[in-house]
Amino acid sequence: xxxxxxxxxxxxxxCAALMAAGSVMAQGQEPIRPIQAAKVTAPAKxxxxxxxxxxxxxSKSGSISCNSCHNLSMGxxxxxxxxxxxxxxxxxxxxxxxxxxxxxxxxxWDGRAKDLKEQAGGPIANPGEMAFxxxxxxxxxxxxxxxxxxxxxxxxxDKLTIDEVTAAIAAFEETLVTPxxxxxxxxxxxxxxxKSQELAGYKLFKxxxxxxxxxxxxxxxxxxxxxxxxxxxxxxxxxxxxSAITGKDADRFNFKxxxxxxxxxTYPYFHDGSANTLGEAVDTxxxxxxxxxxxxxxxxxxxxxxKTLTGDQPKLTLPALPPSSDKTKRPHPxx
Amino acid sequence: xxxxxxxxxxxxxxCAALMAAGSVMAQGQEPIRPIQAAKVTAPAKxxxxxxxxxxxxxSKSGSISCNSCHNLSMGxxxxxxxxxxxxxxxxxxxxxxxxxxxxxxxxxWDGRAKDLKEQAGGPIANPGEMAFxxxxxxxxxxxxxxxxxxxxxxxxxDKLTIDEVTAAIAAFEETLVTPxxxxxxxxxxxxxxxKSQELAGYKLFKxxxxxxxxxxxxxxxxxxxxxxxxxxxxxxxxxxxxSAITGKDADRFNFKxxxxxxxxxTYPYFHDGSANTLGEAVDTxxxxxxxxxxxxxxxxxxxxxxKTLTGDQPKLTLPALPPSSDKTKRPHPxx
Numbered sequence: 001x002x003x004x005x006x007x008x009x010x011x012x013x014x015c016a017a018l019m020a021a022g023s024v025m026a027q028g029q030e031p032i033r034p035i036q037a038a039k040v041t042a043p044a045k046x047x048x049x050x051x052x053x054x055x056x057x058x059s060k061s062g063s064i065s066c067n068s069c070h071n072l073s074m075g076x077x078x079x080x081x082x083x084x085x086x087x088x089x090x091x092x093x094x095x096x097x098x099x100x101x102x103x104x105x106x107x108x109w110d111g112r113a114k115d116l117k118e119q120a121g122g123p124i125a126n127p128g129e130m131a132f133x134x135x136x137x138x139x140x141x142x143x144x145x146x147x148x149x150x151x152x153x154x155x156x157x158d159k160l161t162i163d164e165v166t167a168a169i170a171a172f173e174e175t176l177v178t179p180x181x182x183x184x185x186x187x188x189x190x191x192x193x194x195k196s197q198e199l200a201g202y203k204l205f206k207x208x209x210x211x212x213x214x215x216x217x218x219x220x221x222x223x224x225x226x227x228x229x230x231x232x233x234x235x236x237x238x239x240x241x242x243s244a245i246t247g248k249d250a251d252r253f254n255f256k257x258x259x260x261x262x263x264x265x266t267y268p269y270f271h272d273g274s275a276n277t278l279g280e281a282v283d284t285x286x287x288x289x290x291x292x293x294x295x296x297x298x299x300x301x302x303x304x305x306x307k308t309l310t311g312d313q314p315k316l317t318l319p320a321l322p323p324s325s326d327k328t329k330r331p332h333p334x335x
Numbered sequence: 336x337x338x339x340x341x342x343x344x345x346x347x348x349x350c351a352a353l354m355a356a357g358s359v360m361a362q363g364q365e366p367i368r369p370i371q372a373a374k375v376t377a378p379a380k381x382x383x384x385x386x387x388x389x390x391x392x393x394s395k396s397g398s399i400s401c402n403s404c405h406n407l408s409m410g411x412x413x414x415x416x417x418x419x420x421x422x423x424x425x426x427x428x429x430x431x432x433x434x435x436x437x438x439x440x441x442x443x444w445d446g447r448a449k450d451l452k453e454q455a456g457g458p459i460a461n462p463g464e465m466a467f468x469x470x471x472x473x474x475x476x477x478x479x480x481x482x483x484x485x486x487x488x489x490x491x492x493d494k495l496t497i498d499e500v501t502a503a504i505a506a507f508e509e510t511l512v513t514p515x516x517x518x519x520x521x522x523x524x525x526x527x528x529x530k531s532q533e534l535a536g537y538k539l540f541k542x543x544x545x546x547x548x549x550x551x552x553x554x555x556x557x558x559x560x561x562x563x564x565x566x567x568x569x570x571x572x573x574x575x576x577x578s579a580i581t582g583k584d585a586d587r588f589n590f591k592x593x594x595x596x597x598x599x600x601t602y603p604y605f606h607d608g609s610a611n612t613l614g615e616a617v618d619t620x621x622x623x624x625x626x627x628x629x630x631x632x633x634x635x636x637x638x639x640x641x642k643t644l645t646g647d648q649p650k651l652t653l654p655a656l657p658p659s660s661d662k663t664k665r666p667h668p669x670x
Contacts (some may be wrong), residue, residue, distance in 0.1 A: 056406075063403075080666065316653045318407055318649075318653050320408060323600050330611050
């Protein structure tokens with residue numbers, strides 16, 4: 001079950017990574033695999049998806065885009081405890097990074113969307129987030145000649161449906177892979193890529209059990225785990241995690257393990273965004289999940305290792321969005 | 336008075352444009368001059384300014400950046416009637432485009448900032464906009480090692496002041512010039528660049544008097560004029576314009592004439608954002624400023640001309656923002 005729904009693109013990348021790693025003796029047995037840049041096979045679709053990702057007209061107010069909460073200048077997150085939705089509503093949960101998200105088992109903290117395409121439709125229609133409807137979003141796009149023409153070019157029809165909208169956004173998001181972290185370089189055999197403190201951190205990361213959940217190409221994202229195994233996690237956040245989807249009491253407080261890639265950029269941490277720093281997050285994880293109090297030195301080493309997981313951030317040219325036409329309904333954010 | 340404060344960069348560009356235009360006989364006498372791409376003389380400063388322009392940590396909530404209201408994917412504006420400020424406050428006035436703004440006589444609708452540098456400090460500290468303070472903004476930047484190092488590199492000192500922050504933002508904004516509009520190509524002698532309807536629109540634009548205020552390289556931006564000359568402008572917006580600065584009753588409802596460059600992208604129009612379409616704006620301007628009711632054909636022609644003013648939008652690589660450090664104060668947008 002844990003391996004279902006991993007998109008083909010990422011599986012291919014992961015396989016390639018496995019093969020690449022296989023040729024390196026020293027790191028051949030590591031529980032983490034390097035990732036490689038996504039191969040773009042449908043550039044026009046990706047380009048359209050990029051426009052949609054940056055387009056605030058997909059929200060009721062005309063001011064919130066996918067990039068608002070998954071800011072590609074900020075590690076694909078918003079660096080807020082919980083996000084700000086339509087009319088400044090307080091979001092219920094910390095915004096997970098969109099970077100490398102195609103490698104996750106499913107989307108959202110509770111995995112309620114099976115893939116990026118399904119995820120993309122969620123926030124648009126969520127009254128607490130972009131607060132639009134799929135129908136209004138599609139009406140908006142259909143009123144804009146340049147969008148109509150691009151959808152036709154990409155999908156070969158005149159329909160312009162929400163299904164196409166989310167498919168294009170997902171195609172763009174699948175390109176948001178961040179290869180070449182220093183740790184990846186080390187995995188591929190560059191022994192100088194990690195300093196001794198960082199390497200000590202990695203060894204401790206494995207020896208103490210962090211790697212039990214944070215493994216695979218994304219160092220996470222591939223299983224659901226209970227938040228608070230040894231000790232209960234104290235939070236005022238009301239999210240119940242996986243049980244909200246499965247209905248099973250055993251799944252209460254089970255959340256998708258977040259990826260640790262680019263974790264230096266994706267603060268604050270945990271589903272409630274309660275940990276402001278990596279040091280705090282490592283300390284909490286040690287105590288609650290592993291029943292272990294890391295010493296200051298150990299904590300510093302693990303944090304040093306985690307900072308080697310920052311990869312090449314997407315090099316994106318800011319899209320020029322197609323202008324609204326006279327027929328495009330204007331947003332009224334204050335009504 | 337009207338020519339003071341035009342930044343050197345733009346003046347140089349304008350001079351170059353004048354010289355270029357001078358060599359073209361046909362368009363040599365036109366009251367509008369082509370613009371040319373900004374020459375970047377201090378790339379590190381511009382790059383730093385770009386980061387700051389995109390950094391929402393310059394706001395109290397950690398969610399509003401310069402780019403929120405001057406979105407470079409949307410003609411340097413937010414395409415809203417008035418902008419959304421901290422805690423979803425309703426802005427008092429339509430957000431003017433940042434594109435080509437270095438060519439304006441002064442900044443803001445009422446010209447209360449003499450240049451882009453002075454402007455940049457305004458929204459950061461405005462309680463209704465980014466709602467931060469200059470002191471907190473500087474504290475935030477000083478807590479981030481990569482920013483500290485970039486400021487030092489650019490300004491050659493360890494001070495990191497708000498003065499340097501706004502200077503860097505202004506340096507970036509000075510690069511946001513949009514050359515190569517079809518109209519510019521026509522001005523430079525490419526007779527095929529405009530269709531006959533567009534050319535008819537331009538002739539009417541001149542003959543009917545629009546050009547009296549919308550002239551120079553920016554087709555505006557170089558004078559203050561009364562909104563509602565022949566007929567009063569009806570609005571619920573309380574902005575009084577230039578008189579708020581000069582204290583002179585004669586300056587009531589005098590606003591800086593907006594540039595018409597990229598006007599297709601910068602809807603809605605007027606300081607109150609009350610005109611949703613170019614057709615509506617042209618009709619209102621004709622009646623209120625010129626005492627003339629344009630026929631449908633005339634209106635269509637002028638609108639067709641205005642759409643030839645869309646230039647090359649800035650080709651920008653989205654910046655990767657330096658991550659906060661453990662010492663960086665976290666924003667609390669809901670407190």
